[in-house]
Amino acid sequence: MNDTITPGLEGVTVAETRLSDIDGENGELVIGGYPIEELATRATYEETVFLLFHDRLPTAAELDDFRSDLASRRGISASVRDVLRHAAEAEKPAMDALRMGTAAANLDTDEEARPFHPIGDEATPALARRLVAVFPTIIATYWRYRQGSDPVEPREDLGHAANYLYMLTGDRPDEAVVRGLETYLNTVIDHGVNASTFTARTVVSTESDLVSAATAAVGSLKGPLHGGAPGPVLEMLRDVHESGDPAGYVTEKLAAGERLMGFGHRVYRVRDPRAAVLSSATDRLIAESSDVDFFETVREFETVAVEALREHNPDRRLETNVEFYTAALLDGVGVPKQLFTPTFGVSRVAGWMAHALEQLDNNTLIRPVSRYIGETNRSWTPAKDR
Numbered sequence: 001m002n003d004t005i006t007p008g009l010e011g012v013t014v015a016e017t018r019l020s021d022i023d024g025e026n027g028e029l030v031i032g033g034y035p036i037e038e039l040a041t042r043a044t045y046e047e048t049v050f051l052l053f054h055d056r057l058p059t060a061a062e063l064d065d066f067r068s069d070l071a072s073r074r075g076i077s078a079s080v081r082d083v084l085r086h087a088a089e090a091e092k093p094a095m096d097a098l099r100m101g102t103a104a105a106n107l108d109t110d111e112e113a114r115p116f117h118p119i120g121d122e123a124t125p126a127l128a129r130r131l132v133a134v135f136p137t138i139i140a141t142y143w144r145y146r147q148g149s150d151p152v153e154p155r156e157d158l159g160h161a162a163n164y165l166y167m168l169t170g171d172r173p174d175e176a177v178v179r180g181l182e183t184y185l186n187t188v189i190d191h192g193v194n195a196s197t198f199t200a201r202t203v204v205s206t207e208s209d210l211v212s213a214a215t216a217a218v219g220s221l222k223g224p225l226h227g228g229a230p231g232p233v234l235e236m237l238r239d240v241h242e243s244g245d246p247a248g249y250v251t252e253k254l255a256a257g258e259r260l261m262g263f264g265h266r267v268y269r270v271r272d273p274r275a276a277v278l279s280s281a282t283d284r285l286i287a288e289s290s291d292v293d294f295f296e297t298v299r300e301f302e303t304v305a306v307e308a309l310r311e312h313n314p315d316r317r318l319e320t321n322v323e324f325y326t327a328a329l330l331d332g333v334g335v336p337k338q339l340f341t342p343t344f345g346v347s348r349v350a351g352w353m354a355h356a357l358e359q360l361d362n363n364t365l366i367r368p369v370s371r372y373i374g375e376t377n378r379s380w381t382p383a384k385d386r
């Protein structure tokens, strides 16, 4: 047995995948064969989900069917709404509500929870489609309760991104805003075996089920070292904008031993290619708005931070990651910062499902080994003698 320990499994290859390919040295990301730059701004979210589930883009007729199928699966029952209302009344964070809502989602479905369908051209299990369809409803329902408002019923005539924004606000969003959100959803839909995706694969490797995989993956996405970073990024950017002193802010944080949220990555040693996609999308979105000034601070902060990180950690290349511009774009789209990480989940749930199905296609139980470093040669003494 190989007794070498690789902390955090860094650099260890654990699966073959057709879903996404990351080149961390050159800053390239390919989703289902398409460079992210090409896909993100052109595809609808539904097209990208189809691509992951079927390993090809849909024809126009297939896309219509797939869109309608997802739209028909958006509703939640009164029982699931109750769970979300309780979460909102108890002021639980949005990611906790999403985890509870995901776990409760199979109250609403008769679908077989344990799918053993391979990925590819065969129909994707209905439960995978259901989970993708229902995430926006879970989040928007919780958020409406949190605001003291009634939930807004989903609308089947709106696309996935537009309907999510509609359920959050009750207003039909304009096209530019929908395109901004759709670009975001396409950009973060899949990313190799990141922590939450690995979690989903590990869960189904025991031949557990898709709801369990999605629920566990939400828990993994929540942490600030993974999907929890963009809320703090926005707070940091607002502080910096107010102070007008990006360099002073960065120096202070690094001197205090704190990490700069939105920088550094396990795989990329150069700027995350998704940062460029999201930065351009933000630029397009806010060109006409009063936030132009704020966006200038965002860009200036990025330059100052990357420079300071180079000096601070010369041995580890720390560059901008996807979460930095996620904060700017989602803010521009009007998503409240408390919902940034759940909105990441709205996109990534499709990646989790596709990976879970891929894992099941050629499954081996995921079960690494540990090296024991505890005490040895202890012998039992009864409690009264200890």
Ligand SMILES: CC(=O)SCCNC(=O)CCNC(=O)[C@H](O)C(C)(C)COP(=O)(O)OP(=O)(O)OC[C@H]1O[C@@H](n2cnc3c(N)ncnc32)[C@H](O)[C@@H]1OP(=O)(O)O
Residues within 6 Å of the ligand: 008, 224, 225, 226, 227, 229, 258, 259, 260, 261, 262, 263, 264, 265, 266, 267, 313, 316, 318, 321, 322, 323
């Ligand atoms: C969608 C996503 O999940 S993207 C990531 C979102 N998370 C963040 O932006 C949080 C900030 N970034 C980080 O914490 C890290 O860069 C991670 C978690 C993303 C990647 O971490 P790892 O690959 O495990 O690297 P690790 O934590 O070992 O850091 C290596 C060194 O760089 C430093 N470092 C890493 N990121 C940062 C940062 N953002 N700011 C300051 N220092 C950093 C570490 O302190 C460490 O320094 P040391 O060797 O002197 O102890």
Ligand SMILES: O=C([O-])CC(=O)C(=O)O
Residues within 6 Å of the ligand: 188, 190, 191, 192, 193, 194, 195, 226, 266, 267, 322
């Ligand atoms: O790949 C990772 O480790 C984190 C990340 O960027 C993602 O999940 O999108």
